[in-house]
Amino acid sequence: MKNKRLLTWVLVAAGIWSAGFVYNVFIGGYPSWLREMYGRKVALAAEIDQPKIIIAGGSGAHYTINSEVMEAELGVPVINFGTNGGIGLNVLLPSVLDQVNPGDTMLLIPEYPLLLTDDGLDDLSASFGMMIGRPGLGGVPAHDLAHNFLQLGVPSLQALVRTGQDVVREGRFDYYGDPLTQRGDATIEIPRQADWWKMRIRSQVSDYAVERLQQFADEVEARGGTLVLSLPWLYGSTEEETINNVQATANALSEIAVTLYDPETLNIQTDSDLFADTHYHLKISARVLRSQQLVEELQASVPAFQPTASEATQ
Amino acid sequence: MNFSEFSFWWVLLLFCVPFFTVRMVAKSFNLWRPAFDAVGLAAMSLILFLNASRASFIVFGVEILFNYFMVKWMLTKEGKQARLIAAAIIIFDVGVLAYFKYLTFFVEGVIGLGTTVPENWEAGFPLPVFNQIPPGVSFYTFQMVAFVVDSLKARRKKPIGLLDYVNFVSFFPQIVAGPIERRSALLPQISSFRFKFTAENWDWGLRWLSLGLFMKFVLADNIAPYIQMDQVANAWLVWFSAFLFTLRIYFDFAGYSFMALGIARVLGVKLTVNFLAPYTSQSINEFWRRWHVSLSTWFRDYVFLPLMGSRKSLAPAFLFVTFTLSGFWHGAAWNFIIWGAYHGALLLLLRYAGRPFNRFVGRYVARPQIVSWAMTFSAVVLGCLFFMETNSGRLVAKIKTLITPWAYSPSNFGELIARFEGGGGIVLLLSLGLAITFLLMEYWAVRQERPEYELFLHPWVSRALLGMTILFAANAPSEFIYFDF
Amino acid sequence: MNPTATQSQTATSPVEAIQVWLVQQLADVLSLDPATIDVTQPLTRYGLDSIDAVTLVGDLEDWLDLELPATLLWDYPTISKAATYLVDEFEVTVDASDL
Structure with a gap:
């Protein structure tokens, strides 16, 4: 009888936690949005059965590319595989590696936190791995795994209010209400509420990230692909510290693979008008500019995309 | 821990x-x-x-x-x-x-x-x-x-x-x-x-733990992000932030205390109930009987009484000194000393002026206990202003604002109301709604002369609190305030 | 201080005598009508504060000529409990004529 009473505690906790888990992972929370986006991108990539360009990175890739512009200029299918930088280098890289088929080009545009990391892990590493059915991906420690697993069943008042608003206003659960194009590009632009300030980059790429990226280059090659890197566009400071760190980062990345960036600006932008809600996310119009830059750089630096070379293969 | x-x-x-x-x-x-x-x-x-x-x-x-x-x-x-x-x-x-x-x-x-x-x-x-x-x-x-x-x-x-x-x-x-x-x-x-892991210990332990978890993660942590320390010039906002802090510190610390009580109970140990619905108090005396009980009785038994010894006629002075020391215990800064002295002074004020005042109010007001409660709670909120602000310069600026009539302008009031707009405003309103419901449930128990937290410890209410904690817990928990003391 | 209050009731046992004395003191200190004081209710209910609590114990010590714990009225927070404790623990006897 008394033990039955204790069982009710377990039932209440497990039942409500499960409901929270379903909400977070499948209905309305930020995790569900990320999981769904990843799943859709996997499906879109699978539809392409010829050599392609895969653009990988965090939201600094997702919200910065117009794949159609690139595809039209390069004549090769382009898929935007940008997800979220918060999943960390260790999870990001294996989560895109599976998409590489022989002849593909993997264009990785990592945001700076991914490059400055000392352990390749970040806030969303553990939960993202679990959500895509690969718990522990990226070597997440057991402690973080358990913690994040527990949190996956906790929606929070804030998120529930947000979902409530979405349902009332738009009649749907989508966290960002952000449909993707056939090539995985973002279609919305979120305006910035806070004031702008120029971001500083206080250190250069970490030894850890260099090593991990070198390993990734080898893995991509083993699957018959080619890795190309690019510095992200950043609304940033042009003071010496940042310039030096970004330059050193560019030099280190160039040792691993072809690294695309404007040698004049190092891809540090000084016009905040190009940017949407964060220092990385671009406005829709700026995504076209960014894509054109990538096209030119690819044509200039990667033999496969040189205009003459591509004509010769036809 | x-x-x-x-x-x-x-x-x-x-x-x-x-x-x-x-x-x-x-x-x-x-x-x-x-x-x-x-x-x-x-x-x-x-x-x-x-x-x-x-x-x-x-x-x-x-x-x-x-x-x-x-x-x-x-x-x-x-x-x-x-x-x-x-x-x-x-x-x-x-x-x-x-x-x-x-x-x-x-x-x-x-x-x-x-x-x-x-x-x-x-x-x-x-x-x-x-x-x-x-x-x-x-x-x-x-x-x-x-x-x-x-x-x-x-x-x-x-x-x-x-x-x-x-x-x-x-x-x-x-x-x-x-x-x-x-x-x-x-x-x-x-x-x-x-x-002694008996079913009874587990059950009671989980009830107290659920109560503590709810107070900390749902109430305190959802209110915490709305407390704005840097608002100095708008009297409404200064009051409002002090009010939110008053709620937060109670839910934070009492929540902690009840979690401790619950965990200890699972192990078979009964700890002191450290809070007794302090915000239902109708006098500052009563507040101190209900707030952080184990600290108040500690100061009574190991500071106030030994310091006074047989000099009982000097009791008021020793009481004031004890409260000032208790403020100082909370933190090594002037604002805590001021906070302690403020409460000591309030107790003396209540003693010498409060009784005639009460008789006066009792003559003209139908429900004088509401006046007593409101005055007590306001005094506690004002005290929290001293307590929360470790930056002396800003504390002085805030007090100046509070006594400046035009800091209470309608446009400043509009700024306060603007806080409630948008999604963040809904979260704040819901959190305040839960917090006030919680306090009303405490008040009901006190009025019925039942144990203060009886309603929350009811078998099904406590399970509901656990469920609500899982659903509504803020996902960025703030530090326990009392860990800094 | 000598117990000087006059009582209409006659105290029969020491416990009752102490109760009567405490009621009278409380009524004096807090300006209450002694008839409204219930010996089984917590003293704080009538507005007794910490200062009153220690001075009252001081007066009690003078009256009974005993050394009492200063926390008496916290540990035994009603008149009835305090009186019973005093009689049980200190074997206090009160001469009815003292009242």
């Missing part, structure tokens, strides 16, 4: 799974000695403390051994000699506390008032200077001091085992932020400790 940190629960789990497996297996082979339970509890407490803070653990280790052997020695002596040893222990304990907690304040805040203290005085100081107080030292020092005094007064000077003493002062649910327990209440429960 920091119950809001996952690592506490993780280490607890990592310890408990192998420990209780071994215990179960050993019991089935009849190899388990009851005394191993006490060793297990001590190991659990010390490992958790070590995990929480290494620096604090070393300090604690030294204090524990010093106190134990000194008290043991004291118990072999009589009269004046025993009292001298007791004094030496207390001076040592308070000295350690003062060194870690008050040194910087004393040099920069007090000596610095009169003369200029060089920027780098720390470098020339013979001992290392700490900018952060080791967690728990304020609380366990008080428990150790009380133990010395109570042992000195105890009628039967029975020697105490080291293991029992370690379990008494390091009992992990309460070591870092109380409740501060007394020898007579905790020692009998913890001597020759045995785990």
Whole structure:
């Protein structure tokens, strides 16, 4: 009888936690949005059965590319595989590696936190791995795994209010209400509420990230692909510290693979008008500019995309 | 222990799974000695403390051994000699506390008032200077001091085992932020400790734990992000932030205390109920009977009464001094001293002016208790303004704002209302709605002369609280405020 | 201080005598009508504060000529409990004529 009473505690906790888990992972929370986006991108990539360009990175890739512009200029299918930088280098890289088929080009545009990391892990590493059915991906420690697993069943008042608003206003659960194009590009632009300030980059790429990226280059090659890197566009400071760190980062990345960036600006932008809600996310119009830059750089630096070379293969 | 940190629960789990497996297996082979339970509890407490803070653990280790052997020695002596040893222990304990907690304040805040203290005085100081107080030292020092005094007064000077003493002062649910327990209440429960995991203990433990979790993670943590410390010029916002802080600190600290109570109860130990619905109070006296009970009674028994001795006619002065000291205990800064003195002054004001005032109000107002409650609560909110603002410059600016009539302009009021717009406003409104419902449920119990938290401890209500905690817990928990004290 | 209050009731036992005395003191200190004081209700209910609590114990000590714990009225927070404790613990006897 008394033990039955204790069982009710377990039932209440497990039942409500499960409901929270379903909400977070499948209905309305930020995790569900990320999981769904990843799943859709996997499906879109699978539809392409010829050599392609895969653009990988965090939201600094997702919200910065117009794949159609690139595809039209390069004549090769382009898929935007940008997800979220918060999943960390260790999870990001294996989560895109599976998409590489022989002849593909993997264009990785990592945001700076991914490059400055000392352990390749970040806030969303553990939960993202679990959500895509690969718990522990990226070597997440057991402690973080358990913690994040527990949190996956906790929606929070804030998120529930947000979902409530979405349902009332738009009649749907989508966290960002952000449909993707056939090539995985973002279609919305979120305006910035806070004031702008120029971001500083206080250190250069970490030894850890260099090593991990070198390993990734080898893995991509083993699957018959080619890795190309690019510095992200950043609304940033042009003071010496940042310039030096970004330059050193560019030099280190160039040792691993072809690294695309404007040698004049190092891809540090000084016009905040190009940017949407964060220092990385671009406005829709700026995504076209960014894509054109990538096209030119690819044509200039990667033999496969040189205009003459591509004509010769036809 | 920091119950809001996952690592506490993780280490607890990592310890408990192998420990209780071994215990179960050993019991089935009849190899388990009851005394191993006490060793297990001590190991659990010390490992958790070590995990929480290494620096604090070393300090604690030294204090524990010093106190134990000194008290043991004291118990072999009589009269004046025993009292001298007791004094030496207390001076040592308070000295350690003062060194870690008050040194910087004393040099920069007090000596610095009169003369200029060089920027780098720390470098020339013979001992290392700490900018952060080791967690728990304020609380366990008080428990150790009380133990010395109570042992000195105890009628039967029975020697105490080291293991029992370690379990008494390091009992992990309460070591870092109380409740501060007394020898007579905790020692009998913890001597020759045995785990008593009965269904009843589990059930009651989970009820208190659910209540504490709800208060901390749903109420305190969802309100916390809306407290704006940097709003200085708008009187409405200054009041509103102080009001939110008043709610937050109660839910934060009482939530912590009840979690401690619940965890202890699962282990079979009953701790003091540290809060008794303080915001239902209708006088400042009553507030102090209901707020942080174990600290108030500590100050009463080990500061106020001994300081006063037989000079009972000077009681009002000693009461004021005690409250000022209690403010100082909360933190090494002027605002805490002011806060303590403010409450001491309020008590005296209530004593000498409150009774005639009450009679006056009683004559003209139909329900004078509402007036008493409102005045008491406002006084507590104003006190929280002193309490929350460690930056003296900003505190003075805020007080100036509060007494400036045009700081209460309609446009400033509009700015307050604007806080409630958008999604964030809904979260704040819902959190306030839950908080006020919670306080009304406390009030109902107090009015019915039932135990303050009876409604929340009802079997199904407490399960509902756990469910609501899982759904609504803020996903960025804030630190427990009392860990800084 | 000598107990000077006059009582209409006659105290029969020491417990009752102490109760009567405490009621009278409380009524004096808090300006209440002694008839409204219930000996089984917590003293704080009538507005007794910490200062009153210690001074009342001081007066009690003078009256009974005993040394009492200063926390008496916290540990035994009603008149009835305090009176019973005093009689049980200190074997207090009160001469009815003292009242």
